[in-house]
Amino acid sequence: MIYNLGKKLLSALTVTLITSSFAHASPEDNSLVIAWGSTGPIEHVDNYVNTNRTGIWFSRMVWDQLIYREPKTFEYKPLLAKSWKALSDTVWQFELRQGVKFHNGEAFDADDVVYTLNWISNPKNGVKVQRNVNWIKEARKVGPYTVDVEMKRPFPQAFEFLSGPITIYPNEYYAKVGPDGMHKAPVGTGPMKVVSIKTAEEYVFEKNKGYTWGSPKGEAQVDKMVVREIADVQTQIAELLAGGIDITADISADHVTQIGGVSGFTALQAGTMRTGYIGFDAAGRGNHEPVTKLKVRQAMAHAIDRKSLVKNLIRGDAGVIHTPCFPTQFGCDVNAAVKYEFDQGKAKKLLAEAGYPNGFDIDFYTFRPADWAEAVMGDLAKVGIKAKLTKMPYFALRDKQRKEGTTPMFLMDWGSYSMNDMSAITSHFFKKGPDDFALDDDVANWLEAGDTNSDASVRKANYAKAIKKITGQVYWLPMFNHVRNYGYRKELKFIPYQDEIPRFWQYGWK
Amino acid sequence: MIVYTIKRIFVAFLILLVVSGLTFSLSHLSADPALTIAGEQASDEDIEAVRKLYGFDKPVVEQYFNWLSSALQGDLGKSYHYKAPVVEMISGRIGTTMTLGFLAILFALVVSIPLGTIAAMRPNSIIDRFALLLAVFGQALPTFWFALMMIILFGVWLRWLPISGNTSWAHFVMPTIALGYYATPALMRLTRAGMIEVLSSDYIRTAKAKGLLPVSVLFKHALRNAIIPVVALAAVWFGFMLGGSIVIETIFNLKGIGWLSYDALLRSDLPVVQAIVLIFASFYVILTLFADLLNAYLDPRISVR
Numbered sequence: 157m158i159y160n161l162g163k164k165l166l167s168a169l170t171v172t173l174i175t176s177s178f179a180h181a182s183p184e185d186n187s188l189v190i191a192w193g194s195t196g197p198i199e200h201v202d203n204y205v206n207t208n209r210t211g212i213w214f215s216r217m218v219w220d221q222l223i224y225r226e227p228k229t230f231e232y233k234p235l236l237a238k239s240w241k242a243l244s245d246t247v248w249q250f251e252l253r254q255g256v257k258f259h260n261g262e263a264f265d266a267d268d269v270v271y272t273l274n275w276i277s278n279p280k281n282g283v284k285v286q287r288n289v290n291w292i293k294e295a296r297k298v299g300p301y302t303v304d305v306e307m308k309r310p311f312p313q314a315f316e317f318l319s320g321p322i323t324i325y326p327n328e329y330y331a332k333v334g335p336d337g338m339h340k341a342p343v344g345t346g347p348m349k350v351v352s353i354k355t356a357e358e359y360v361f362e363k364n365k366g367y368t369w370g371s372p373k374g375e376a377q378v379d380k381m382v383v384r385e386i387a388d389v390q391t392q393i394a395e396l397l398a399g400g401i402d403i404t405a406d407i408s409a410d411h412v413t414q415i416g417g418v419s420g421f422t423a424l425q426a427g428t429m430r431t432g433y434i435g436f437d438a439a440g441r442g443n444h445e446p447v448t449k450l451k452v453r454q455a456m457a458h459a460i461d462r463k464s465l466v467k468n469l470i471r472g473d474a475g476v477i478h479t480p481c482f483p484t485q486f487g488c489d490v491n492a493a494v495k496y497e498f499d500q501g502k503a504k505k506l507l508a509e510a511g512y513p514n515g516f517d518i519d520f521y522t523f524r525p526a527d528w529a530e531a532v533m534g535d536l537a538k539v540g541i542k543a544k545l546t547k548m549p550y551f552a553l554r555d556k557q558r559k560e561g562t563t564p565m566f567l568m569d570w571g572s573y574s575m576n577d578m579s580a581i582t583s584h585f586f587k588k589g590p591d592d593f594a595l596d597d598d599v600a601n602w603l604e605a606g607d608t609n610s611d612a613s614v615r616k617a618n619y620a621k622a623i624k625k626i627t628g629q630v631y632w633l634p635m636f637n638h639v640r641n642y643g644y645r646k647e648l649k650f651i652p653y654q655d656e657i658p659r660f661w662q663y664g665w666k
Numbered sequence: 667m668i669v670y671t672i673k674r675i676f677v678a679f680l681i682l683l684v685v686s687g688l689t690f691s692l693s694h695l696s697a698d699p700a701l702t703i704a705g706e707q708a709s710d711e712d713i714e715a716v717r718k719l720y721g722f723d724k725p726v727v728e729q730y731f732n733w734l735s736s737a738l739q740g741d742l743g744k745s746y747h748y749k750a751p752v753v754e755m756i757s758g759r760i761g762t763t764m765t766l767g768f769l770a771i772l773f774a775l776v777v778s779i780p781l782g783t784i785a786a787m788r789p790n791s792i793i794d795r796f797a798l799l800l801a802v803f804g805q806a807l808p809t810f811w812f813a814l815m816m817i818i819l820f821g822v823w824l825r826w827l828p829i830s831g832n833t834s835w836a837h838f839v840m841p842t843i844a845l846g847y848y849a850t851p852a853l854m855r856l857t858r859a860g861m862i863e864v865l866s867s868d869y870i871r872t873a874k875a876k877g878l879l880p881v882s883v884l885f886k887h888a889l890r891n892a893i894i895p896v897v898a899l900a901a902v903w904f905g906f907m908l909g910g911s912i913v914i915e916t917i918f919n920l921k922g923i924g925w926l927s928y929d930a931l932l933r934s935d936l937p938v939v940q941a942i943v944l945i946f947a948s949f950y951v952i953l954t955l956f957a958d959l960l961n962a963y964l965d966p967r968i969s970v971r
Contacts (some may be wrong), residue, residue, distance in 0.1 A: 196933060197929070198927065199747045199748050200748065200749055205749065208747075269796065286712060297837050355748065355750075356748075356921060356929070357831075358923050381766070384830075384919075385829075386830055386919045387916055387918050387919065387925065387928070387929070388917050388919065390816070390817075391829060391830050391917055391918070391919055394818065394821055394822050394830075395813075395829050395830055396828050397822050398821050398822045398825055398829055399825075400828070400829055400830070409705045438681070479837065509784060532869045549932065550935075551702055551933065551934050554701065555701050558701065559698065590713075663879065
C-alpha cells in the first residue's frame with residue numbers, strides 16, 4: 157500500500173514538474189514570452205510618471221503618438237494625426253485620424269489630444285520628465301478632429317517629442333482614474349491591450365484586434381504576449397535555453413558567442429545610437445590640472461586605440477565615433493568633427509610639450525564594464541599616464557560628478573532618450589548644465605541658437621560650429637556607439653533598431 | 667531570570683535604534699536621494715525642487731527623527747522609485763521570503779539532524795567522514811554558484827524543475843536546497859558534537875544499563891538533550907536566511923524582500939532600503955533574543971552571570 161502511494165506521489169510529482177517546466181509560449185499557439193528587465197523594472201507604467209528608460213517598450217505597445225517616426229529611416233509619418241501644417245513659428249495644426257478607438261471602446265478625437273497635451277504641460281500635474289512637455293504652451297480644439305498646438309517658443313525638436321515620449325490618453329478615462337488608475341489598468345489605442353500587470357514581475361498582453369486602421373506601426377504579430385522582468389542575466393539565459401522564454405536582451409558579448417553556438421538559437425549584437433565617450437574636467441571644476449591643458453587632452457585622444465577596443469571588446473555593429481552626438485541625429489555633422497588617429501608617438505610628444513614628459517597619475521571613473529576602462533588604461537599607460545580606475549553605480553557616479561566635481565576623467569555614455577536630434581545629447585552636456593565640464597560660452601551659445609531656431613540650415617550651421625570646437629578642444633573624446641546583445645529562438649522574427657526601443661508587437665514566428 | 671530578560675530586551679531595543687540610525691545616515695551619505703528621484707535628465711532647478719519637496723534640505727538628524735517617528739507609527743514612507751507605500755510593497759513580498767526561509771531551514775534541519783546523529787553514533791567511520799565532507803562542501807561552495815549549477819542540471823539539462831518565478835511549489839525546490847544547504851554544515855556539526863557529548867554521559871550509560879531499547883535511548887534520552895542548542899542555532903540561522911535570500915531570490919527571480927532590497931540598493935530607493943534593513947535587523951534581534959532567553963532558561967547559570 158505504501159509502495160503504491162509512493163508510486164502515485166512520484167507520478168504526480170513528475171507530471172507537475174514536467175508541465176511546469178514546459179509551460180511556455182510557442183509558435184503553435186502564436187504566443188510569445190519575453191524576458192526583459194536586467195536594467196531594472198518599470199517603476200510606474202503611466203508614461204508621465206515613469207522616468208525609467210525601461211518603461212519605453214511598454215508605452216509603445218499600449219499607446220500611440222500623434223506622429224510616427226519610422227525607426228529605420230527616422231522619417232516622420234502620420235499616426236494618430238493624419239496630416240499637419242505650421243500656422244506660424246510656434247503653432248502647428250494637426251488633422252486627426254477618424255475611426256480609431258481606445259482599448260475600452262472610447263472613440264479617439266480632438267478632445268483626447270487637447271486633454272492630454274494640456275494636462276501634461278500643466279506643471280501642477282507633476283509630469284516627472286518636464287523636459288518632454290514643458291515646451292507646450294497650449295492645445296486648442298479647432299474641430300472634432302482638428303487641433304492646434306502652440307509652443308512657448310520656436311521648438312524645432314517638437315516632432316521628436318510628439319513621435320516619442322508624448323502618448324495620447326483617453327480623456328474621459330484618465331480624468332476618472334488618474335495616474336495610479338492608469339498604472340493599474342492602462343488604456344490606450346496601441347497594438348497590444350493589457351491583460352494583467354504584476355509590477356516588477358510580469359506583464360500580460362493580448363493583440364488589439366481593432367488595430368486595423370492602417371497604423372504605420374503595424375498590427376501585432378502574436379495573439380498573446382508575456383513580458384517577464386528577470387533581473388539576473390544568467391537566469392534569463394537559462395530560461396531561454398530551457399524553453400521558458402523566447403528572447404532575452406542585455407546579455408554580454410561572450411554570451412552572444414555562447415548562445416549563437418547552441419542549436420535552435422540565434423544571438424546578435426545590434427548597434428544602437430547610445431554614444432560612449434571619455435569626458436574630461438576641462439573647465440577645472442575639481443582642480444584637476446593635467447586635464448585642463450588642451451595638449452594633454454589631445455595626447456590622450458591620440459593614445460587610445462578606439463578601433464581595437466571596438467573590434468575586440470564591444471564587437472557587433474559598434475563603430476568608432478568622432479562626434480559628440482550620433483551621426484544619424486539631426487545636426488550631427490561628422491565632417492565638422494576634428495578626428496584623432498591612434499598615434500602614441502604623437503601622444504608622447506604632446507605630453508612633453510604640455511610639461512608631462514613622464515606622464516602623470518589620474519583618477520578614472522566609469523559605471524560600465526571594467527574591461528572597457530582597463531583597455532583604455534592599458535593604452536594610456538604606454539604613454540606614461542597611470543590611470544587609477546574606480547567603478548561606481550551610475551547614480552552614485554553622477555552624484556559625485558555633479559556635487560563634488562572630483563572626476564577628472566570618466567568613461568560614460570548617453571542614449572539621447574532615443575531622440576534623433578543632437579540637442580538630446582550635445583545640448584544636454586555643453587549648455588552649462590550640471591553635466592557640463594567644459595563651460596565654454598561659445599559652445600553654449602551655438603547650441604542654444606541651434607536648439608531654438610526653426611530654420612534647419614541655421615540650426616545645422618550652429619551645431620557644426622559647436623561640434624568643431626568640442627572636438628577641437630577635446631572636451632569629450634567620443635569613443636564608440638554601443639551595441640545591444642540579444643539571444644532568441646531561431647524561429648522568431650526579431651527586428652532590432654538603432655534607437656534601442658524594442659517594438660515587441662512586431663516580433664512573431666516565422 | 668526576570669532581570670536578565672529585561673536587560674536583554676533593553677539591549678535588543680538599543681541595537682535596533684543604532685541599526686536604524688546607522689542605516690539612515692549611511693544611506694543618505696551614499697547617494698543624493700533628490701538626484702535619484704528627479705531622474706537623469708533633471709536640471710539643477712528640478713533637483714532643488716525635489717530636495718525641498720521631500721525635505722532633504724533639512725538637517726539629517728531632523729530627517730532621521732521624522733522618519734523614526736513615522737516608522738514607530740507603522741508608516742515607513744513611500745518608495746522613490748515605485749511611488750508606492752513601502753509597507754504595502756514589503757507586505758506584498760514578505761510571504762515569498764518567509765516561505766523560502768522556512769523551507770530552507772526545514773531542509774537544513776531534516777538533512778543535518780539525522781546526518782549529525784548518525785555521524786555521532788559512529789565517530790570516525792565512513793559515514794562520519796561523508797558527513798564531514800558534506801559539511802566542508804556546504805561551507806566552501808558559494809551559494810550563487812551552487813544555485814547556478816542546480817539550474818543548469820535540473821532546469822536546463824533535465825528540465826525537471828522550473829527555473830524562475832514563484833507561481834507553484836515546484837518553483838521553491840531549487841531555491842530551498844540552495845539556501846538550506848548553506849546552513850546544513852553548522853547545524854550538522856553542532857548536532858554531532860552535542861550527540862557525542864550526550865552519548866558519553868552517565869545517564870545514557872544508566873539508561874542502557876537499565877536495558878532500554880537503543881532506539882529509545884537514542885531518541886528519547888540522547889537526541890532530545892543534544893538538539894536543544896541546535897534549535898537555538900536554527901532560530902538564528904532562520905534570521906540569517908531571510909537576509910541571505912537576497913542572492914537566491916535574485917537568481918531564481920523570486921521577487922521577495924531579498925530581491926526588493928537588491929533592487930532598492932541598485933536605484934538608491936532609500937525608504938525601501940531603510941525599511942528592509944530595519945525589518946531584517948528586527949528579525950535577527952528577536953531571534954537572537956529568543957535564543958538567549960531559551961539558553962538562559964535551559965541553563966540558569968547564564969542569567970546569573
